[in-house]
Amino acid sequence: MEGIVQMENPSYAAELFAGWEETLIWSCLQGVMGHVYGDHPQHPASAAAILGDFCFLAGKPSEALTTFKPESSKQDFIIMIPQSEAWGRLIESCWREKAKKTIRYAMKKNPQAFDKERLKKIVSGLQDGYEVKPIDKELFQQCKAMEWSRDQVGLYQSYEEYKKLGLGFAILKNGKVVSGASSYSSYKEGIEIQIDTEKDHRRKGLARVCGAAPILECLKRGIYPSWDAQNPESAALAGQLGYQLDHSYTAYDICGYERCLYHVSGYGKLNLVIGE
Numbered sequence: 001m002e003g004i005v006q007m008e009n010p011s012y013a014a015e016l017f018a019g020w021e022e023t024l025i026w027s028c029l030q031g032v033m034g035h036v037y038g039d040h041p042q043h044p045a046s047a048a049a050i051l052g053d054f055c056f057l058a059g060k061p062s063e064a065l066t067t068f069k070p071e072s073s074k075q076d077f078i079i080m081i082p083q084s085e086a087w088g089r090l091i092e093s094c095w096r097e098k099a100k101k102t103i104r105y106a107m108k109k110n111p112q113a114f115d116k117e118r119l120k121k122i123v124s125g126l127q128d129g130y131e132v133k134p135i136d137k138e139l140f141q142q143c144k145a146m147e148w149s150r151d152q153v154g155l156y157q158s159y160e161e162y163k164k165l166g167l168g169f170a171i172l173k174n175g176k177v178v179s180g181a182s183s184y185s186s187y188k189e190g191i192e193i194q195i196d197t198e199k200d201h202r203r204k205g206l207a208r209v210c211g212a213a214p215i216l217e218c219l220k221r222g223i224y225p226s227w228d229a230q231n232p233e234s235a236a237l238a239g240q241l242g243y244q245l246d247h248s249y250t251a252y253d254i255c256g257y258e259r260c261l262y263h264v265s266g267y268g269k270l271n272l273v274i275g276e
Contacts, residue, residue, distance in 0.1 A: 003039055004068050024049065032165065052151075113243065132170070137159045167221075180195065193214060195234075
């Protein structure tokens with residue numbers, strides 16, 4: 001889109017995101033994973049930090065960034081997080097029925113909040129018939145091959161990159177991964193945890209066991225295991241592992257990200273864009 005550039009030096013946009021404690025933003029600003037896009041290569045007034053399924057919009061609300069999709073992206077779904085209510089109104093105006101407003105839950109980033117002995121006890125309480133293992137190359141490939149577990153390792157191009165930047169643990173049943181807690185993304189000081197369990201093995205406490213393991217490993221390595229909750233259930237699980245709620249915030253699930261049907265002419269006025 002005209003006027004939007006991928007910033008070769010993402011730190012030029014750091015001021016726009018100042019005070020926003022989201023590790024996916026830090027990953028982009030640090031150049032570890034993801035990209036930052038703006039309306040100017042050195043002095044942006046508006047910027048978007050895009051990593052995986054997430055797009056964080058900061059600075060002056062911009063229609064161009066709200067409807068922007070990187071050429072390299074092939075996905076038709078993204079979660080947009082507005083920095084302000086003005087950004088939120090613009091998302092709603094641009095995406096209309098494609099935008100579903102949701103509430104997510106940010107946890108406090110406090111490494112002192114964890115009780116290591118309690119976490120070890122949780123891990124040791126795994127039911128018979130299951131085993132918990134660090135995600136090695138074989139389990140990495142297994143996670144990547146299954147739709148339900150793909151997000152746990154999907155942003156890493158190879159196991160070598162995952163081993164260098166990320167970490168995770170999987171619970172196995174008869175050699176098959178049935179639950180996993182792994183780094184969705186990485187930044188210099190830690191990881192963002194992604195956790196899920198195969199539907200036939202839910203309600204057995206596996207997510208709690210699997211979630212405790214990477215927290216312990218991160219604390220051992222001196223890095224932070226960040227957790228952002230998609231829903232109240234995830235927030236409750238985080239609480240069981242030692243996290244404390246910081247605040248809730250608004251996000252928008254954009255279904256049909258491949259094409260924006262509307263654009264704004266003058267703030268808040270809609271014009272129909274003819275699609276292909």
